[in-house]
Amino acid sequence: MRTAVLGTGIMGAGMARSLAREGHDVAVWNRTATKAEALAADLADQPGGVRAAASVAEAVEGAEVVVTMLYDADSVLEVADELVGALDPGAVWLQATTVGPDGARRIGERSDRLVDAPVLGTRKPAEDGALVVLASGPSALVDAAGPALDAMGSRVVDAGPDVGQASALKLACNSWVALLTAGTAQALGLARALGVDPGLFLDAIGGGAVDTPYAHLKGAAMLGGDDVDGPVSFALDGVRKDLGLMVEAAGGAGFPDELLRAVRGAFDRASEAGHGAADMAAVRTAFEA
Numbered sequence: 307m308r309t310a311v312l313g314t315g316i317m318g319a320g321m322a323r324s325l326a327r328e329g330h331d332v333a334v335w336n337r338t339a340t341k342a343e344a345l346a347a348d349l350a351d352q353p354g355g356v357r358a359a360a361s362v363a364e365a366v367e368g369a370e371v372v373v374t375m376l377y378d379a380d381s382v383l384e385v386a387d388e389l390v391g392a393l394d395p396g397a398v399w400l401q402a403t404t405v406g407p408d409g410a411r412r413i414g415e416r417s418d419r420l421v422d423a424p425v426l427g428t429r430k431p432a433e434d435g436a437l438v439v440l441a442s443g444p445s446a447l448v449d450a451a452g453p454a455l456d457a458m459g460s461r462v463v464d465a466g467p468d469v470g471q472a473s474a475l476k477l478a479c480n481s482w483v484a485l486l487t488a489g490t491a492q493a494l495g496l497a498r499a500l501g502v503d504p505g506l507f508l509d510a511i512g513g514g515a516v517d518t519p520y521a522h523l524k525g526a527a528m529l530g531g532d533d534v535d536g537p538v539s540f541a542l543d544g545v546r547k548d549l550g551l552m553v554e555a556a557g558g559a560g561f562p563d564e565l566l567r568a569v570r571g572a573f574d575r576a577s578e579a580g581h582g583a584a585d586m587a588a589v590r591t592a593f594e595a
C-alpha cells in the first residue's frame with residue numbers, strides 16, 4: 307500500500323520500519339525534519355520505498371493509509387487541517403497517538419475517514435510489527451487498512467464502532483502498565499528499605515500466579531540502573547501525560563481516581579528529580595530515599 311507516517315519518534319519510526327519491511331511504500335514526516343530524513347536513509351534497504359516528505363501535505367498526498375503517531379491530541383490537531391486537506395477521499399487515517407477518548411472524538415470531528423487506533427506495545431514491538439492495535443470506528447475503514455495494520459501489528463482488537471472507544475480501552479490498558487511499573491518499583495524499594503536484597507522479590511514471584519514477564523523486564527532495568535540512563539522504550543513524561551488523561555477521563559465518568567492519582571504522584575516525583583526523559587522504569591527513583 308502507499309502509506310504515510312506522521313511522527314517519527316520512538317513509535318512512529320518503528321511503525322514505518324515495519325511497513326517498509328513488508329513492502330509498503332512509506333512517506334515519513336516529522337516536525338524535526340532531520341529525524342525523518344535520517345530514518346528514510348536508515349530504511350533505504352527495506353523492500354518498500356521510504357522517503358522523507360518536506361510537509362504533512364506532501365506525505366499525505368496519494369497515500370491510501372495515513373498513520374499519525376505524534377505526542378498528544380493538541381499535536382495531532384496542529385497537523386489535522388493540512389492532513390485532511392491533502393487526504394484522498396478513499397484513504398484511511400489511522401490515528402495511533404494516545405489521546406484519550408475526548409481527544410479522539412475531537413480529532414474524529416475533522417474527518418469521517420478516521421479510525422481511532424491507539425496501540426499496545428513499545429519500541430521493540432513497533433519495530434517488529436508486533437503491536438496490538440486497538441481499533442474503533444467504521445469497520446469498512448479498518449478492513450481497508452488491513453495490509454498496513456497487518457504489517458504494524460500482530461492483531462487488531464475491535465473496540466467498537468465509535469471513535470473514542472479504542473482510546474478509552476487504551477487508557478484502561480495503560481492504567482495497568484503504569485500500575486505494574488510503579489508496583490514493581492515499590493516492591494523492589496520496599497524490600498531494600500526493609501533490609502533484604504531487592505532481587506529476591508523477582509525470584510520470589512518467579513513462575514507463580516502473580517508473576518509477569520514485565521516485572522522482570524522493568525525490574526532488571528531498575529536493579530541495574532539502566533532505568534535512568536539506558537535505552538528509552540517509553541519516556542516517563544509520556545506516562546505522566548497518559549495518567550493525566552486517565553484522571554480526567556475517570557473524573558468525567560464519576561469513577562474513583564485515588565489509585566490513579568497515587569500512581570501519577572510517583573511518576574511526578576521521578577520527573578521532578580530530573581528523569582522525565584528517561585524510560586518509565588525510572589519511576590524507581592520515587593521509591594528511594
Ligand SMILES: NC(=O)c1ccc[n+]([C@@H]2O[C@H](COP(=O)([O-])OP(=O)(O)OC[C@H]3O[C@@H](n4cnc5c(N)ncnc54)[C@H](OP(=O)(O)O)[C@@H]3O)[C@@H](O)[C@H]2O)c1
Pocket residue numbers: 313314315316317318336337338341375376377378380381382384402403404405425426427428429539540541544548
Ligand atoms: N513509547 C511507547 O512505548 C508508546 C507505546 C504506545 C503508545 N505510545 C504513544 O505514542 C505516541 C508517541 O510516543 P513515542 O514514544 O513515539 O514519543 P516520542 O518518541 O517522544 O515521539 C513523539 C513524536 O511526536 C512529535 N511531536 C510532538 N509534539 C508535536 C507537535 N506539537 N507537532 C508535531 N509533532 C509533534 C515529535 O516530533 P519531534 O521529533 O519534532 O519532537 C515526535 O515525532 C504518544 O502518544 C505515546 O503516548 C507510546
